[in-house]
Amino acid sequence: MRIATWNINSVRLRLGLLENFTSFFQPEVLCLQETKVQDAFFPIKEIESMGYKHVAYIGQKSYNGVAILSKYPITGVFSCDFYNQDRRHIAGLINGIEIHNFYVPAGGDEPDEKINPKFKHKLEYIKFIQKWFLENRKKDDKIILLGDLNIAPHANDVWSTKQLKNVVSHTLVERDLLISLQESFNFIDSARYFTNMEEKLYSWWSYRNKDWRKSDRGRRLDHIWASSPLEEKLRSVQIIKDARSWSKPSDHVPLILDLQQLD
DNA sequence: ATGGTTGGCGCCCAA
Numbered sequence: 715m716r717i718a719t720w721n722i723n724s725v726r727l728r729l730g731l732l733e734n735f736t737s738f739f740q741p742e743v744l745c746l747q748e749t750k751v752q753d754a755f756f757p758i759k760e761i762e763s764m765g766y767k768h769v770a771y772i773g774q775k776s777y778n779g780v781a782i783l784s785k786y787p788i789t790g791v792f793s794c795d796f797y798n799q800d801r802r803h804i805a806g807l808i809n810g811i812e813i814h815n816f817y818v819p820a821g822g823d824e825p826d827e828k829i830n831p832k833f834k835h836k837l838e839y840i841k842f843i844q845k846w847f848l849e850n851r852k853k854d855d856k857i858i859l860l861g862d863l864n865i866a867p868h869a870n871d872v873w874s875t876k877q878l879k880n881v882v883s884h885t886l887v888e889r890d891l892l893i894s895l896q897e898s899f900n901f902i903d904s905a906r907y908f909t910n911m912e913e914k915l916y917s918w919w920s921y922r923n924k925d926w927r928k929s930d931r932g933r934r935l936d937h938i939w940a941s942s943p944l945e946e947k948l949r950s951v952q953i954i955k956d957a958r959s960w961s962k963p964s965d966h967v968p969l970i971l972d973l974q975q976l977d
Numbered sequence: 978a979t980g981g982t983t984g985g986c987g988c989c990c991a992a
Contacts, residue, residue: 748984776986776991820992924982
């Protein structure tokens with residue numbers, strides 16, 4: 715089974731790119747973040763015509779919004795309001811795996827929770843996710859946790875760990891919280907499972923860099939984690955870097971995880 | 978140290 719995640723930064727604006735991506739890479743399951751559309755206006759017909767007959771989505775006007783597009787049935791769909799009314803989470807069961815799609819708050823500019831409520835929100839959001847999994851799920855459940863987690867946890871998940879140490883997404887408090895969430899539930903960081911820690915890995919390049927490929931000031935903000943019962947099923951991970959140079963791109967590129975056919 | 982760009986919406990906010 716091929717599972718992908720992509721912060722698409724407006725699903726309606728990028729239906730053409732979505733069509734190109736899905737027809738070329740053929741993910742059976744695709745999780746989107748920042749759909750930026752209310753449910754009444756979600757482009758369900760267009761997405762069904764791309765082959766995704768099972769779609770779960772929850773959105774709001776202008777901001778946030780998440781969706782799961784699937785070629786297999788989705789059951790038990792739910793969304794947690796972890797903190798406020800933001801539409802940042804949707805989950806469902808597909809082929810025996812519970813898939814959790816997250817859009818973690820970006821956290822604003824100032825990495826100080828005393829003066830920046832957005833940063834406080836972000837830290838609390840990660841703690842909330844951790845608490846929820848520890849209280850509601852077991853480590854031997856088959857779970858995929860993926861999405862735009864808006865944190866680059868390791869030194870080589872950013873272009874310069876020194877220059878970004880006080881930049882929201884790579885501060886020590888964020889990195890520690892994300893790694894704590896991962897380790898407390900024995901989640902496997904699938905991209906790092908297949909690529910050693912010394913190698914740079916990015917999934918996001920700012921719109922503000924004129925020549926993003928040349929400067930290559932990226933960050934790995936998007937993740938696909940698997941619970942330990944899925945370890946033997948992990949086959950490969952791809953980060954579709956070329957997507958950043960498509961016409962009218964998202965600032966995030968898709969990640970793809972291939973799992974061995976599940977029985 | 979600063980500013981750079983994008984999307985959605987509506988005359989600015991969030992990223």
